[in-house]
Amino acid sequence: MLVTRNMKDVQILRVFFLGVMAIIGILSLQTYWVVNTWNNNEEEFNERVHSALYRVAQSIAKMGDISLPARNLIKQRSANYYIVNTETEIDPVALEFYLQKELERQQLRIDFEYAVFDCSNGQMVYGDYCAYDKQDNLPSAQERNLPSDQEFTYYFGVRFPNRSNFLFGKMQIALTMTGILFVTVLFFAYSLWVIFRQKRFSEMQKDFINNMTHEFKTPLSTIQIAADVFLKHAEVQKDQRLFQYAGIIKEQNTRLNQQVERVLDIARFEKDNFDLRQEWVDLQDLILTVTSSVRLRVQERGGTLKLNLAEDLEPIWADRFHLTNLLHSLLDNAIKYSKDAPHIELDLHPSGTSSVQLKIQDQGIGIAKEYQTKVFEKFYRIPTGNVHNVKGFGLGLYYVQRICFAHGWKIRLQSESDQGTCVSILIPRSHPKNTLVYEGAPAVR
Known part of the structure; x- marks a missing residue:
């Protein structure tokens, strides 16, 4: 028992470990994806900004009929601040126009602020804040004091204060x-x-x-x-x-x-601590022995118990004790769940060349379809409101199903409300493997 419990603990710990490893892997992939997406968006943003500022510098140079410097045209001083060396005087009105035009061309719909610096002392002589939504109540760039760069003579600076929000918006x-x-x-x-x-x-x-x-x-x-x-x-x-x-x-x-x-x-x-004591059992004789005592209960209620037993069937390999309890449980259910006089029919006949089929049919109250998938569960009883005329613990069919599973038999339940119930069990004649396949009930947990 201790070994079995330890095995179950190991299985749960294994599930826990595999689940944690899977989550760590998924989180790692997700983190990589998010970081990689941010880096790609940031790289794309920088490329678009450089492209837009380069076209702005070209437009300004064309206005002044000059050539742009071959080196150090655009420098990125921080994540959101760029300076452009034009080596020519800059018209602020034209600069703002070209900035708006080229940023819009690059689909950079984002607020920006720009400033033009004096070439002699490096001080900002003009600046403004341009909002994409065109609000007029935003502060001007002169109030923000964009940093200058003494390396350049004629240049302007552009800052994108909402760069992070813009990148997050694309993610x-x-x-x-x-x-x-x-x-x-x-x-x-x-x-x-x-x-x-x-x-x-x-x-x-x-x-x-x-x-x-x-x-x-x-x-x-x-x-x-x-x-x-x-x-x-x-x-x-x-x-x-x-x-x-x-x-x-x-x-x-x-x-x-x-x-x-x-x-x-x-x-x-x-607990997986159950051992069958199997032997060759004459199923016909066992059924006759069990029904001899059950028949008295049926007759006391004015009912009938009909047996249809095929002759000359070979013995089956089973645990006699639990097979006896299985028959008693099924017949007991057939008696208990009959409205008045129970009418029960028990059939035993060959099924193919390697199996026999045992069927117990009653004409009782039956089982509604919504409950048929639950009747094999432990302690489950079909709800009857405040009526409790049938006593029990809800263990009968669960016990029957587990006995069938232990033997490797197939069990099937068919029932309709007010039409009765039929339970059939397919029993191999040879030594079966311990596999459960049954219909009309959930899988074994």
């Missing part, structure tokens, strides 16, 4: 995807926290159920012994009332003991 898709990824990472972390918490609660629940059922075994055994003593006592046998009560005690104790054993078996299933 909306990347930033949106980053936000979605961040939310996904948070959801994954929350899911892991929920998984570990539920795992701890599940282990506590299983330990409690196992301890509780084991504690029940001792008093149940004591009650069984006491009931047998009462039933065998001569004075009790003479008193019909006492004898009847002693029989009820033994019967109910046996029923409770069967429920405890079923819970223990299910706990063994879930």
